[in-house]
Amino acid sequence: MKKTRMVAALGAATLLMTGCSLGDQQPATEVSSGSLGAADTLEGLSVAVGGKEFTEQLVLCELTAQALQSVGAEVERKCGMSGSSTVRSALTSDQIDLYWEYTGTGWITHLGETEPLADPAELYQAVAERDQAENQITWLDPSPANNTYAIATNRENAEKLGVTTISEYAALAKKDPAAASYCAAAEFLARDDGWPGVQEAYGFELPSKNRSEVAAGVVYDSVAKGDPCAFGTVFATDGRIAALDLVQLEDDQQFFTPYNPAVTVRDEVLAEKPELREVLKPIAEALDDATLQSLNGKVDADGETPEQVATDWLTEKGFVAAG
Known part of the structure; x- marks a missing residue:
C-alpha cells in the first residue's frame, strides 16, 4: 500500500x-x-x-x-x-x-x-x-x-535474483528471459548507445516478447511494481530511483556514454x-x-x-x- x-x-x-x-x-x-x-x-x-x-x-x-x-x-x-x-x-x-x-x-x-x-x-x-x-x-x-542511462530493478527482484551488475543481468537474460523482462522508451531501444549496444557489449539477446516499449517516465513505476517488467532503463540522477527504492545495476563493462x-x-x-x-x-x-x-x-x-x-x-x- x-x-x-x-x-x-x-x-x-x-x-x-x-x-x-x-x-x-x-x-x-x-x-x-x-x-x-x-x-x-x-x-x-x-x-x-x-x-x-x-x-x-x-x-x-x-x-x-x-x-x-x-x-x-x-x-x-x-x-x-x-x-x-x-x-x-x-x-x-x-x-x-x-x-x-x-x-x-x-x-x-x-x-x-x-x-x-x-x-x-x-x-x-x-x-x-x-x-x-x-x-x-x-x-x-x-x-x-x-546523468547517463542506467538499468534498474526493484529491491525485491535484485535480492531474489542476485543481480547487481549488468553482466549478472545478461547472464539472467540468457538463462531465464522471462525473469529478465525489460521496459524502455522507444528511443533507447533504437539507439546504438542504447539497447542494441548493451546487448552487443554484454553478449546477450533478450527475446522481443520479453521487452515492453513504454514512455520513459512510465519505466520507473513499472519497475517498482514489477509489471510489466522486472528491469528497465532509467536515468542515473533521477530522484525516483531513491524514492521508489530501486536498485541501479553497475555498468561493469563501462558501456554507457557519460x-x-x-x-x-x-x-x-x-x-x-x-x-x-x-x-x-x-x-x-x-x-x-x-x-x-x-x-x-x-x-x-x-x-x-x-x-x-x-x-x-x-x-x-x-x-x-x-x-
Missing part, C-alpha cells in the same frame, strides 16, 4: 510539473549575493537562461537564474523548453544565451558522433574543443554528476563578462550524483517547486543569501 501511494504521488507530481513549468518564472524568494561573488560582479549583463522540460533541467535552469541574479545580472528565464534539439537551436540562434547540456548529448546528438567515448574527461575535452571551434559555444566546467552536465554559453556572452565562468564553477563542482538525485526527488516525490528547491539549496550552500 505504501508503494502504491508513492507511485500515485509521483504521477501527480509529474502532471503538476508538466502543467506549470513552461514559460518565464520568478524565483520563490528573492536572493542576494553570497559566496559566488559580490552583488555587482555581473552588473550590466542581461542574459536569457534556457533549459529542457524535465525535472533536473528545470532545477538546473532555476539554480543558474538565481545564482546569476544574486551577483547583479538581469535574467530572463526560458526554462521548460521541449527537447534537446529545441533548446540547442535556441542557443545557436541567439534566443537564449546559456543552458546546461550533457556531454553525451553534445557528442552524439549535437555533434553527430556515433562512436561513444567512455572516459568522462576525454569526452568533455572532445566536446568542448569541437563545439567552440565549430559553433562558438563554450562548455564551462562540468559537474561530476553523470552524461556530465555543464553550462553551455555563447562565446560572445562569455567575452562580455568572463566572470560568468567563475560565478558558476562552484555550483558545477557541488552537483554530484547524490545531490542531483536529492534535488530531483524534492520535486518529483515531495512536490516542491524547482524554484524553491533551487533557493533552498543555494542558500544552504552559502552560494546566495535569501532575502
Whole structure:
C-alpha cells in the first residue's frame, strides 16, 4: 500500500510539473549575493537562461537564474523548453544565451558522433574543443554528476535474483528471459548507445516478447511494481530511483556514454563578462550524483517547486543569501 501511494504521488507530481513549468518564472524568494561573488560582479549583463522540460533541467535552469541574479545580472528565464534539439537551436540562434547540456548529448546528438567515448574527461575535452571551434559555444566546467542511462530493478527482484551488475543481468537474460523482462522508451531501444549496444557489449539477446516499449517516465513505476517488467532503463540522477527504492545495476563493462552536465554559453556572452565562468564553477563542482538525485526527488516525490528547491539549496550552500 505504501508503494502504491508513492507511485500515485509521483504521477501527480509529474502532471503538476508538466502543467506549470513552461514559460518565464520568478524565483520563490528573492536572493542576494553570497559566496559566488559580490552583488555587482555581473552588473550590466542581461542574459536569457534556457533549459529542457524535465525535472533536473528545470532545477538546473532555476539554480543558474538565481545564482546569476544574486551577483547583479538581469535574467530572463526560458526554462521548460521541449527537447534537446529545441533548446540547442535556441542557443545557436541567439534566443537564449546559456543552458546546461550533457556531454553525451553534445557528442552524439549535437555533434553527430556515433562512436561513444567512455572516459568522462576525454569526452568533455572532445566536446568542448569541437563545439567552440565549430559553433562558438563554450562548455564551462562540468559537474561530476553523470546523468547517463542506467538499468534498474526493484529491491525485491535484485535480492531474489542476485543481480547487481549488468553482466549478472545478461547472464539472467540468457538463462531465464522471462525473469529478465525489460521496459524502455522507444528511443533507447533504437539507439546504438542504447539497447542494441548493451546487448552487443554484454553478449546477450533478450527475446522481443520479453521487452515492453513504454514512455520513459512510465519505466520507473513499472519497475517498482514489477509489471510489466522486472528491469528497465532509467536515468542515473533521477530522484525516483531513491524514492521508489530501486536498485541501479553497475555498468561493469563501462558501456554507457557519460552524461556530465555543464553550462553551455555563447562565446560572445562569455567575452562580455568572463566572470560568468567563475560565478558558476562552484555550483558545477557541488552537483554530484547524490545531490542531483536529492534535488530531483524534492520535486518529483515531495512536490516542491524547482524554484524553491533551487533557493533552498543555494542558500544552504552559502552560494546566495535569501532575502
